[in-house]
Amino acid sequence: MSFAREASRAVRSTLVLWVLTAIIYPFVILAVGQLVFPFQANGSIITNTQGQPVGSALIGQPFTSDRYFNSRPSTTSYSTADPKKDESKVLQTGVSGASNLAPSNPALLDRIKGKPDPDLAKAIEGDIPRLQKAGVKPTADLVYTSGSSLDPHITPDGARAQIDRVAKARGLQPKQLEAMIKQNIDGRFLGIFGEPGVNVLKLNLALDALKPA
Known part of the structure; x- marks a missing residue:
């Protein structure tokens, strides 16, 4: 051939x-x-009651107001930080990823526990004192960041820990919020993989649609 x-x-x-x-x-x-x-x-895009896209079910958003269920901490501010004002350089190498700080790292301990300082400008309010001040029992997911820092979920316990604060801010009954959390729990994938979680964006959209009892 x-x-x-x-x-x-x-x-x-x-x-x-x-x-x-x-x-x-x-x-x-x-x-x-x-x-x-x-x-x-x-893209698993979630829309509000007006049909406008407000985010993706796969990517978390920062919620910090007492009127909403708060997201877990993020080393990248859920990719919303301004690269030009990124003083901590968390966006320098990308918009997703963990801090990789060891448990003994002072920066991690300061963020979690806080750092009092006579110079108030240098003082750091830790996540645990901040949660306790708001009447929220700190759970692991409300204190530690996820591996991607874009996790859209918190645990059911993390959501329940915030019920009293949200109910007080919105004038709602805690039982209303308990029922709403139960309705918005995502179970294990195929009933086997992963752990149950609550999508914070979906939960807060349902919260906005909830009327006082």
Whole structure:
């Protein structure tokens, strides 16, 4: 068999495989995703009661007001920090990731426990004192950041710990919030993998739609 014929066969095989894997396969997967899983394929976008997109179910947002259930801490401020004003340099290498601080690192201990200082400008209010001052029992997820710093969930216990503060701020009954948390718990994937969690954005949207008893 001549070299030209072998080369022609190799070129044709390469073109066929390229069409199959680079064009047909991606378009088939795209079509299946749009037809079968349109919500997930388009970024799991959550909308408000007016139909306006307010975020993704997969990426957390910072909530700090007493009127809302707060998110867990984030080393990247949930990617909302201004890179030009990023004094702690958390966005210098990207917008997702953990701090990688060891448990004995003073910076981590200062953030969690706080750091009193005669110079008030240098004092640091730790997450635990801040939560305790607000009447919230500190849970692990309300104190420690996630591996990605974009975790959209808190634990059911972390949500329940904030009930009294949110109920007081909004004039609601704690039982209303307890029922709402129970309705918004995401179970384990396939009933086996992971732990139950509460999507903070979904929970707060449901909170805004809740009317006082």
